[in-house]
Amino acid sequence: MKMSKGRIGRHLLGLAVICGALAASGAAFAELGQPAPWEYTLQGSATPVMDNIIWFHRVLLIIITVITLFVLALLVTVMVKFNSRSNPTPSRTTHNTLIEVAWTLIPVLILVGIAVPSFRLLFLQLDLPKADLTIKATGKQWYWSYAYPDNGKFEFDSLLACDEERTKCDAPRLLAVDNEIVVPVDKVVRVETIGADVIHSFAVPAFGIKIDAIPGRLNETWFKATKTGKFYGQCSELCGKDHAYMPIVVHVVTDQEFATWVEAAKKKFAAAKDTTYASAAESAAR
Ligand SMILES: [Cu+2]
Numbered sequence: 001m002k003m004s005k006g007r008i009g010r011h012l013l014g015l016a017v018i019c020g021a022l023a024a025s026g027a028a029f030a031e032l033g034q035p036a037p038w039e040y041t042l043q044g045s046a047t048p049v050m051d052n053i054i055w056f057h058r059v060l061l062i063i064i065t066v067i068t069l070f071v072l073a074l075l076v077t078v079m080v081k082f083n084s085r086s087n088p089t090p091s092r093t094t095h096n097t098l099i100e101v102a103w104t105l106i107p108v109l110i111l112v113g114i115a116v117p118s119f120r121l122l123f124l125q126l127d128l129p130k131a132d133l134t135i136k137a138t139g140k141q142w143y144w145s146y147a148y149p150d151n152g153k154f155e156f157d158s159l160l161a162c163d164e165e166r167t168k169c170d171a172p173r174l175l176a177v178d179n180e181i182v183v184p185v186d187k188v189v190r191v192e193t194i195g196a197d198v199i200h201s202f203a204v205p206a207f208g209i210k211i212d213a214i215p216g217r218l219n220e221t222w223f224k225a226t227k228t229g230k231f232y233g234q235c236s237e238l239c240g241k242d243h244a245y246m247p248i249v250v251h252v253v254t255d256q257e258f259a260t261w262v263e264a265a266k267k268k269f270a271a272a273k274d275t276t277y278a279s280a281a282e283s284a285a286r
Pocket of ligand 1: 200201235236237238239240242243244246
């Protein structure tokens with residue numbers, strides 16, 4: 001089958017329009033802070049770190065697309081112009097200094113060009129700014145415990161909630177918890193993570209954070225949520241049979257709402273202290 005150049009062009013244009021429409025609809029249906037059906041891009045951003053991750057991802061995608069198309073064009077040219085039928089007496093050229101220098105130097109320059117924003121992003125993620133509050137997240141088989149050392153030293157367990165009663169629960173499947181992390185908006189939150197039994201991983205896609213919670217070692221990361229709402233994450237290190245059932249929910253609220261929540265939480269979790277899984281395990285170990 002032979003296709004004219006014009007027809008190929010129209011097909012490619014059609015494909016590009018379909019891809020563009022899919023990308024636009026994917027973004028439109030996605031709700032901030034949670035996964036969406038048929039989503040294939042990154043989750044929307046709610047922190048400066050995630051803004052940077054998305055930017056870097058897009059830049060890399062453009063670079064690798066251009067490189068791939070370039071290599072494809074070279075391959076097609078070789079196949080069409082230099083096959084034995086169209087080029088029966090091949091050239092005996094073995095070296096070309098200019099091309100050899102170019103194919104060494106250009107990839108080096110591309111890699112250096114990628115390294116600069118890559119390191120800038122790494123430093124942004126790993127260089128903790130001065131924190132407004134600290135949360136300690138302890139990964140356990142198979143739930144999370146959170147402590148608020150700066151706000152009254154209360155702690156609580158956060159377990160998967162309302163999975164059997166899907167109809168009563170408006171949270172996304174397998175992502176709701178009974179006790180959510182509550183943090184104020186536009187504040188730098190330091191997250192310390194540790195594992196109580198095996199390695200877990202604390203990850204919230206919309207914040208661009210994912211950090212292992214390792215027994216005997218305190219890890220830390222940070223986020224500054226710039227939007228209010230609920231942001232869902234999951235344990236991201238295979239940690240045993242119920243690994244899929246230990247979600248993370250961060251509820252970002254205003255300063256006022258946070259202060260009110262802290263007061264209520266102090267009372268609620270002080271009363272519940274002896275009945276939490278964390279405390280029960282601790283007293284059992286004593
Ligand atoms: Cu896990």
